[in-house]
Amino acid sequence: MTRTSIALFNNKGGVGKTTLTYHLAHMFRRLGLTVLAVDLDPQANLTSMCLDETEIEELWEGQSELIEQGAAWSVLPGTGRVRSGQTIADAVKPILEGTGDIAPVEPAELQPGLWLLAGSLDLSRFEDKLSNEWFKTFAGDIAAIRTTTAFHRVVEQAAAGVHADIVLIDVGPNLGAINRAALIAADTVLMPLAADLFSLKGLSNLGPTLRDWRRNWQQLVLPQVPxxxxxxxxxxxxxxxxxxQPEMRLDRPVKAYARWLExxxxxxxxxxxxxxxxxxxxARHCVATLRNYRSLMPLAHDARKPMFDLKAADGALGSTQKYVHTCYQEFRALAEGLLARTEGPPRS
Structure with a gap:
């Protein structure tokens, strides 16, 4: 299939966007694709789901709280999956500091065919730089274009390096400059939603903003790119x-959920x-409805694996195994549905 990228985005937080990205990355790999997951959220939640704290300490070249508190040894050997200074923030650091263009970074191989371009809290420092350069791109300022396309070029190089079939981009819940640069680098956008007022308000803001960004970039900037x-x-x-789907609560009756759903x-x-x-x-634009897997999430977190990969040894016993199977079926159907929408047939 032709390589494609999917950004998962809703400017309302707390809808399970990062969890969805993580599980889709693993399911696409199950379907035979080579996957690059990209963490462009300055909170680096996807990175923390994919790597353990010792690996993150090694990646970020800093002391973790567990080590500072004596709960883990600082001399623990690395897993070999990561090397220090290999995050998206390190890639754009030369631009931020005015010393050059993007620096090459290597994605971490989580397992054969599944790679992570890791995030960092330091990425937030790039926000002001991107914001200041945006309108300069309209005048054809080459330095501004270089800055605004940094994410695109870093991801492009990383994807080519690992021969990725599909790129999943996790971004934060806002319409700021970092997300603008991340989203214009995406071929497609998938929107995770909760059936509530806040998600719908976020959706109503998102559509016009994406159209403005697309129009400005394609009409004002692209004609001036060298x-x-x-x-x-x-x-x-x-x-x-x-x-x-949310966990139903007494203060949030089913009728209210149905009203927003409609x-x-x-x-x-x-x-x-x-x-x-x-x-x-x-409902032709609804790719899937995923149930709330609240009971599986703690087990998956402890086992450091997707919910649909949980085994009895991970604590998924009895009826929970049926729930794991249901989870697998739902995520497989979602992944296959997305591939069909991106015009790439799923592989078995």
């Missing part, structure tokens, strides 16, 4: 949305796709 310079097309084609197709069609009001009950 020949031979790698710049993204800023396609950001909406793939659809995934509904993340409004999602309307808001997505009008705000994101800039189309007319869809017919009632139209």
């Amino acid at each position: 020949a031979g310079f790698s710049a993204p097309r800023a396609e950001m084609r909406p793939l659809g949305y995934v509904i993340m 409004r999602i197709p309307w808001v997505y069609s009008v705000a994101v796709l800039d189309e007319g009001v869809p017919p009632r009950g139209d």
Whole structure:
């Protein structure tokens, strides 16, 4: 298949975006694809899900709290999966400091065919630089274009280096400069949603913003990019949305959930796709609805593996194993559905 990239984004936090990215990366690998997961969220939550604390300490060249508290030894040997100074923040550091262009970084191989371009809390320092350079790109400022395309070029080099079939990009829940640079580097955008007011409000803000970014980049910037310079097309084609079911609470009755659920197709069609009001009950843009796997998450966290890979030795006993199987079926169906929408047939 032709390499494609998917950014998972909703500017409302807490909808399970990083968890979804992590599990999709593993499921795409199960389907036979070579996967590059990219952590462009300055909170680095995807990195913390993929690596243990000793590896993160080695990667970030800093002392972890566990080691400072004496709960782990600082002399623990590395796993060999990571090397210090190999994060997305290290890649853009020369631009930030004005000493050069992007630096080469190596993704960490989590398992055969699954790679992570790790994040860092230091990435937040790049926000102001990106913000200041955005409008300069409209005038064809080459330094500004180099800065704004940094994520695209880092990811492009990393993906080519590991021969990735698919790139998954995890970004933070906001419409700031870091996310703008991350999203214009994406071919497609998948939107995880909760059926609530806050997700719908985020969706209504997201659609017009993506269109503005796409239009400005394609009409004002791309015509001024020098020949031979790698710049993204800023396609950001909406793939659809995934509904993340909540845990039902007494203060959040089922009727309220259903009411917001009915409004999602309307808001997505009008705000994101800039189309007319869809017919009632139209759910063609809903890629999947994922149930709440609250009981599996602690086991998966302790075992440091996806929920659908949990075994009896990990504590998934009895009826829990049936739940694990259901989880596997749902994520496989989601991954195959996404591949169909990106025009890449799934591999067995």
